[in-house]
Amino acid sequence: MLKQTPLFDLHLESGAKMVPFAGYQMPVHYTQGIIHEHLHCRSHAGFFDISHMGQCLIRGDSAASELEQLTPSDITGLEPGQQKYTVLTNSNGGIIDDIIVTRNASGLMIIVNAACKDKDFAHLKSHLSDRCHFEDLPDHALFALQGPAAAMIMQKFSPETADLSFMQSCEADISGIKCNISRSGYTGEDGFEISVANHYADQLARLLLAEDEVEPIGLGARDTLRLEAGLCLYGHELTEAITPVEAGLQWVFKKGHSKFPGAHRILDQLQHGAERIRTGLVVDSKIPVREGSVIINNEAMPIGHVTSGSFSPSLGRPIAMALLDRSSASPGNILYAKVREREIAVAVSKLPFIPHHHYRLKKS
Structure with missing residues (x-):
C-alpha cells in the first residue's frame, strides 16, 4: 500500500x-x-512537497560527538541555527545516504532521503548510545x-x-x-x-x-x-559502492577527522585521488543520454557510465553527470555515450551547469 x-x-x-x-x-x-x-x-x-523525506531528532549532550563518528564532517562545531550537508558512510567508504543536519534548540534535526529512511533510522539507532534519545518525526x-x-x-x-x-x-x-x-x-x-x-x-x-x-x-x-545545479542524487551519484571522494564531495570533510566508517579508504583517496570521479557531460545531440549509458573514449574503451541524464530546460540541450576514469575527466574532453546502437558525442563539463544563487549574508 x-x-x-x-x-x-x-x-x-x-x-x-x-x-x-x-x-x-x-x-x-x-x-x-x-x-x-x-x-x-x-x-x-x-x-x-517533500514530506516523503524522513525527519528525525537526536537529543542528548553527546548527540553531536556521536553523530560525528558516523560522518566525515564537523558536527560538533555546528552552532545553534546552523545546518550542514553530509553523508553517512559504511565500513567500505561507500555512502549509506546523504543527509542534512541542523542544530536547533531541541537537539540535532536530521533530514534523510525517502528511499533510505528505514535503513538510515535503523543505522542511527544501532550506533548511537543510550546517552542519546532518537525521535522519528512522522x-x-x-x-x-x-x-x-x-x-x-x-x-x-x-x-x-x-x-x-x-x-x-x-x-x-x-x-x-x-x-x-x-x-x-x-x-x-x-x-x-x-x-x-x-x-x-x-x-x-x-x-x-x-x-x-x-x-x-x-x-x-x-x-x-x-x-x-550539479547536485548528487542518492541511488545515482551516491550509493553504498561510491565514496564521497569519487562523488566530488571533498568539501564535506572535517580536517583531521579520521574516526568515521570507511575512513582508511576515503582518506587514502582524499590524499592520492580516486580512480574515478563524478563529472558533468554536455551532450552534442538532441537525444538525451540516460542513467546507465556506457561512456567510451575515442579508442572505444569503456571509461565510465552515466549516473543521471536529462534534457536541460535552461540550456535547451541534454546534459548528464557520470562517473569516469579520472584520466578521462578533463573539462572539454570529447567522449562518446552508447545509446542503443548509436554513439553520441559528449563533452566533459565542469559542474554545476547553471550557477548557484544561494543567498549568503555579507560579513561586516
Whole structure:
C-alpha cells in the first residue's frame, strides 16, 4: 500500500499526475508540464512537497560527538541555527545516504532521503548510545519554496527569515503556524525548506500557493533542477559502492577527522585521488543520454557510465553527470555515450551547469 503525504488531496485538486516514488504517491508534474515548472522555479518561485523525506531528532549532550563518528564532517562545531550537508558512510567508504543536519534548540534535526529512511533510522539507532534519545518525526510535513521570488514571499509571511543566510535555520511563525525554517534547498536557487506539523500542512501549502509568483512543482522538474545545479542524487551519484571522494564531495570533510566508517579508504583517496570521479557531460545531440549509458573514449574503451541524464530546460540541450576514469575527466574532453546502437558525442563539463544563487549574508 502506497503512503500519501498530507497534501495528497491538494495535489489532485491542482491537476497533478501521481506516480509511485519511494513508497509514496507523489506528483511527477502538474497540468503545464515539467519544462514549464522547471523554468518557473528558475524565474519566479516553485513550491515542492517533500514530506516523503524522513525527519528525525537526536537529543542528548553527546548527540553531536556521536553523530560525528558516523560522518566525515564537523558536527560538533555546528552552532545553534546552523545546518550542514553530509553523508553517512559504511565500513567500505561507500555512502549509506546523504543527509542534512541542523542544530536547533531541541537537539540535532536530521533530514534523510525517502528511499533510505528505514535503513538510515535503523543505522542511527544501532550506533548511537543510550546517552542519546532518537525521535522519528512522522507527524511533520516538509516543504520547499525555491526560486528568485522565494525570499520576498517568505519575508512577507515571516520577516525574520530575511536574516537567514544559506544553510541557516530558525523557528518562526507563518500566519500563526509554528515552523522550522531553513534557507536551503536542492535546486541551486535561493530558497527555503519548511518543517511543519502535519495538521497544518494543507493550510500552509495553500497560503503559499495563493501567492501569484508561486506554482507547484513535481518530481520531474525537481530532478532536472538539481541536475542543472550539479547536485548528487542518492541511488545515482551516491550509493553504498561510491565514496564521497569519487562523488566530488571533498568539501564535506572535517580536517583531521579520521574516526568515521570507511575512513582508511576515503582518506587514502582524499590524499592520492580516486580512480574515478563524478563529472558533468554536455551532450552534442538532441537525444538525451540516460542513467546507465556506457561512456567510451575515442579508442572505444569503456571509461565510465552515466549516473543521471536529462534534457536541460535552461540550456535547451541534454546534459548528464557520470562517473569516469579520472584520466578521462578533463573539462572539454570529447567522449562518446552508447545509446542503443548509436554513439553520441559528449563533452566533459565542469559542474554545476547553471550557477548557484544561494543567498549568503555579507560579513561586516
